Amino acid sequence: xxxxxxxxxxxxxxxxxxxxxxxxxxxxxxxxxxxxxxxxxxxxxxxxxxxxxxxxxxxxxxxxxxxxxxxxxxxxxxxxxxxxxxxxxxxxxxxxxxxxxxxxxxxxxxxxxxxxxxxxxxxxxxxxxxxxxxxxxxxxxxxxxxxxxxxxxxxxxxxxxxxxxxxxxxxxxxxxxxxxxxxxxxxxxxxxxxxxxxxxxxxxxxxxxxxxxxxxxxxxxxxxxxxxxxxxxxxxxxxxxxxxxxxxxxxxxxxxxxxxxxxxxxxxxxxxxxxxxxxxxxxxxxxxxxxxxxxxxxxxxxxxxxxxxxxxxxxxxxxxxxxxxxxxxxxxxxxxxxxxxxxxxxxxxxxxxxxxxxx
Amino acid sequence: xxxxxxxxxxxxxxxxxxxxxxxxxxxxxxxxxxxxxxxxxxxxxxxxxxxxxxxxxxxxxxxxxxxxxxxxxxxxxxxxxxxxxxxxxxxxxxxxxxxxxxxxxxxxxxxxxxxxxxxxxxxxxxxxxxxxxxxxxxxxxxxxxxxxxxxxxxxxxxxxxxxxxxxxxxxxxxxxxxxxxxxxxxxxxxxxxxxxxxxxxxxxxxxxxxxxxxxxxxxxxxxxxxxxxxxxxxxxxxxxxxxxxxxxxxxxxxxxxxxxxxxxxxxxxxxxxxxxxxxxxxxxxxxxxxxxxxxxxxxxxxxxxxxxxxxxxxxxxxxxxxxxxxxx
Numbered sequence: 001x002x003x004x005x006x007x008x009x010x011x012x013x014x015x016x017x018x019x020x021x022x023x024x025x026x027x028x029x030x031x032x033x034x035x036x037x038x039x040x041x042x043x044x045x046x047x048x049x050x051x052x053x054x055x056x057x058x059x060x061x062x063x064x065x066x067x068x069x070x071x072x073x074x075x076x077x078x079x080x081x082x083x084x085x086x087x088x089x090x091x092x093x094x095x096x097x098x099x100x101x102x103x104x105x106x107x108x109x110x111x112x113x114x115x116x117x118x119x120x121x122x123x124x125x126x127x128x129x130x131x132x133x134x135x136x137x138x139x140x141x142x143x144x145x146x147x148x149x150x151x152x153x154x155x156x157x158x159x160x161x162x163x164x165x166x167x168x169x170x171x172x173x174x175x176x177x178x179x180x181x182x183x184x185x186x187x188x189x190x191x192x193x194x195x196x197x198x199x200x201x202x203x204x205x206x207x208x209x210x211x212x213x214x215x216x217x218x219x220x221x222x223x224x225x226x227x228x229x230x231x232x233x234x235x236x237x238x239x240x241x242x243x244x245x246x247x248x249x250x251x252x253x254x255x256x257x258x259x260x261x262x263x264x265x266x267x268x269x270x271x272x273x274x275x276x277x278x279x280x281x282x283x284x285x286x287x288x289x290x291x292x293x294x295x296x297x298x299x300x301x302x303x304x305x306x307x308x309x310x311x312x313x314x315x316x317x318x319x320x321x322x323x324x325x326x327x328x329x330x331x332x333x334x335x336x337x338x339x340x341x342x343x344x345x346x347x348x349x350x351x352x353x354x355x356x357x358x359x
Numbered sequence: 360x361x362x363x364x365x366x367x368x369x370x371x372x373x374x375x376x377x378x379x380x381x382x383x384x385x386x387x388x389x390x391x392x393x394x395x396x397x398x399x400x401x402x403x404x405x406x407x408x409x410x411x412x413x414x415x416x417x418x419x420x421x422x423x424x425x426x427x428x429x430x431x432x433x434x435x436x437x438x439x440x441x442x443x444x445x446x447x448x449x450x451x452x453x454x455x456x457x458x459x460x461x462x463x464x465x466x467x468x469x470x471x472x473x474x475x476x477x478x479x480x481x482x483x484x485x486x487x488x489x490x491x492x493x494x495x496x497x498x499x500x501x502x503x504x505x506x507x508x509x510x511x512x513x514x515x516x517x518x519x520x521x522x523x524x525x526x527x528x529x530x531x532x533x534x535x536x537x538x539x540x541x542x543x544x545x546x547x548x549x550x551x552x553x554x555x556x557x558x559x560x561x562x563x564x565x566x567x568x569x570x571x572x573x574x575x576x577x578x579x580x581x582x583x584x585x586x587x588x589x590x591x592x593x594x595x596x597x598x599x600x601x602x603x604x605x606x607x608x609x610x611x612x613x614x615x616x617x618x619x620x621x622x623x624x625x626x627x628x629x630x631x632x633x634x635x636x637x638x639x640x641x642x643x644x645x646x647x648x649x650x651x652x653x654x655x656x657x658x659x660x661x662x663x664x665x666x667x668x669x670x671x672x673x674x675x676x677x678x679x680x681x682x683x684x685x686x687x
Contacts, residue, residue: 028513037525044530053526055481
């Protein structure tokens, strides 16, 4: 395959196929629908790839869990409201330890909100959306190439950690078209290690807390702690292998911008003015890396498409106040970032103007 | 088959007797030739001014309320995808509570909830089932254009077998990707909810006035009621908008969409193929671009299934059980 124009959503699908996904279940919702659509086109030509358009997101999420336990690498894609509906299933997958991938193409919520506009409002939902305590792995690419690459990594992380992994994108990244050469991208694919459901062993999967022999352990705090700590340790250990992040731009600058996904792209023209730190692995938070980088800069500004969801996390990790530039209502533009930075006194007002290189 | 025309309700006796007032007015953004918009217009006309409407996400939500403009003259509320049933229950219960407390006058206010085939036939099915067990007067209308029409024509559980949609494209290996047979929603709800007094199927195009009178009858019967409409969609079905009515009529006459009403468990056919005959389904299928990839074998398969529905089902078009009871 040579260089070609590719859309973010399509790149996610191709990444999933590269990772060996053979099952997709989904329900149409803007701005993620192209993934479902491309999956159906792929299924029409490839009988080994199974595709289900389910009756809702609850069904899609549970279908990919079933497919994964049966031995297929599986995934689904949705957007905010659908992701909310999937949360119970995600909790189940965490409890049971099911490797699968949930793609959430973020739009402006809550509810139907602004379906065609980009948002980043699901940062906390991707971590805390389901009930109880669990350890999530979440990646958030910033380009079409990265959509492909981190889709593969999401599958790898799911297989290694035996847990559902969330791949966040947003309406802009999903609909971005960029020229890419997928052959030039080297990715490693982790093969399935979890034995399939029909592999000959009698196996029991349940969302309830049980002992190894299947007896209920619903009132045994020690057993709960044992299983919880084991799952948490495993996922944190695996997450260390996927500590993707980026630090750069003007690293001598006083001010560090923290931006991820589409906001990192939007801030690009300010590269000469600011340092940038971008987490690709949104969860678990890259605490050590964040502390090291933050220590080098006097000011920290989190630019994000929500009202301070990640900024609050950064404050907790650094135990210091950070400034915020929230880009709300789909108004994700360089002007909005400049205005926000000028309000904070970090960018001269005359630098606020039409899009282009920072003046 | 028992005739149920003896039920007392304010029947619209002829086209010229149709009320002139519109409660779904001009100014909407639906496509040219949209039959679902006609469903909205007709049920609002039949129901009249003392009506509140709720509708779940779908093309009739998006196209009718964009940019803070709306054709709805009566109060209207958007509800989440899949929530047509529960939102109707909430509305009816709220009105009853206010009337009981004397906060609003005691009067008949029609509660009508609509949903598309995806929102009602797939995602919202459990919610509609719950509503049909409720003690409230409400009417749920499932407008069925056989696709998720506001998000670029994706297949649903109610899409006709074989149809091309953005999720069911013909491929090199698989010609037919929509391999699911259309769900029999009205029949399923009628059979599964023995206390629901009125379930019907309708088409705003054919026969004339039939849908308006079914709405009037459903509201007169009272309790939770359900109507499933058959709505040709020029964009999704790929035909010229001027043929919408014709396609509705062909769909009914070929028997692929059975037209009936069930009042208190009694079925009567609005268009009875046993008396009036059926045209070949090919005449209906060949006029739509979404079936252009089908070959004779596929058309024959669809014809066989439709034939079986009318000739082998215990209650044709309603319940796909065959041959009565077998000895134990």
